[in-house]
Amino acid sequence: MALKILNSGLSTSIQDLGRPGYFHIGIPIGGAMDRLALQSANMLVGNDAGAAGLEAVFMGPEIEFTQDASIAVTGADIPIKLDGELREAWKSFNVKAGQKLSFDFLKTGARIYIAISGGIDTPIALGSRSTYTIGALGGFEGRNLAAGDEVPIGNGRLVPEGRTVPEALRRMPESSAELRVLPGLYWHRITEQSGKNFFDDEWKVAPEADRMGYRFRGGRPLDFVDRNQPFGAGSDPSNIVDGCYSYGSIQVPGGTEPIILHRDAVSGGGYFTLGAIISADMDFVGQLQPHTSVRFRRVDMKEALSARKERKDILTKITEALA
């Protein structure tokens, strides 16, 4: 069983839930940017929630199936077509050998997830099938998919058509977004006024937004607290002695454009970070299109943990709904 890639769209890669354990040598966890969407798609077709599926950015791929299978598409809102006929998102449907899956133009969100019964069965690299293109690791030969690729699929069995995730449990991206931030790390480097401005200002997603990081523009530049730069940090006030970066951490090189590090984050570097997006909101970041308006909202640890619990409860409810 294989998927024949007829058209790879803009950027389509194989992703699962990533490879923890190698960040200390600069290899990030990676995996689906919107984890809940991938997990939902997998459960819809009877796979383990963490099986490998496809993540496609902004444009859907065109795929021919070489064997019958159950599939599901989740994540961003995009019209789904099987041999030209519309199919519903967040709902399982069956495909026959020779049928073609394609997509129309994306409506909202940024990333769609396609799960196939049996899951994608490319070789495991450091514990995961996730594609880490910067390190040419995992996925299909360490790269994004291209037309002509034949992607191997594991043994699965068909599930009933029409299995669905209740609408209330689908976390859908909006046209404007609020991202929750826990201040910390090098927060003390910016002035109190700049800290306030950061949360008051409206930001827009910049075109430089990918699996490694999301850049933002439009807010006021940040002012730094005066100091003599520590030895080894470099002379710019936004420089620090190179340290580790947290997933979701927000660096602001030169104090101008915030960058949220995402699943394919660099593991460390020499720019100060002012805190991090809370874990519950990381999936949302992966669904932001360039030019989307974003506000950052300050939260404390208590709120971060209760948001994390809410997200976990959604996953539990989806698991129960599809059991």
Next chain:
Amino acid sequence: MKTRYTFGGDEHIYVEMDEEMSLDAFFKSLSMSTEVRKANISGVTEICPANASFQVKFNPDVIHPDDMMKKLKELEHLAENAEKRLETRIVEIPVYYQDPWTHETVMRFRERHQDPSGTDLEYAASINGFDSVEAFIEAHHSQPWFVSMVGFVSGLPFLYQLVEKEKQLQVPKYLSPRTDTPKLTVGYGGCFSCIYSVRGAGGYQMFGITPMPIFDPEQKVSYLSDFMVFFKPGDIVKWNPIDRAEYDRIVNEVAAGTYVPKIANVSFDLNEFNEDIPKSNAKLMEALHGA
């Protein structure tokens, strides 16, 4: 040195041993990250040592962030008393300074640089008070370096030069990071040298390139067949300046699977180093020359 603990979102704790870089801060951060590993705290998923700091990633569903913080703080005294001695290796890394590939990239990103009129090496030489680029290059490779962190991207080493603080070279990072850096570029930012293990974004000044791969996910490079990443924190490096002919020769040897990096086992003692730096470095170089 004053230790600072802070949360990075709800899944990380970042511990800064010192704002400044020093080998003392590095040894303390390495010792403490080792103690955290040994403590085997339930919920810890990643431990990443860095130059003068380290980070722990944990699952807050397993352990409350405040409890995790408390446990880390309890381990600090163990790191303070740890032995400052490492059994390690010294490796010779060939460098082709002022090569055509990094030069092309240097020129392509001029508008992101502090001094758009010159090259990265001219700028670095000038702000460090050297009369010529050649003299600066000499200072860069004449004394050995210590790998104080591995990270950024796949197996990239950060290196700290084993010289007196007043002899340390310092340069700022680019004003805004580049979107491209050639694979195996030898870079410089703050007081750190680095080798870009793969092509990609970067903010360090670019000085040259090495023909010796340090990351190979396919593990086809002969000396990376056991593990895809070459460096680990605590490795010692000596840059060996080479010309284009030597560069091409090594590239061919790597491709043929016949290149063998020059490596010798050494021990490094921080107290001995602090007492007599020239003597400590001479001992390292002696070991390398005997390899």
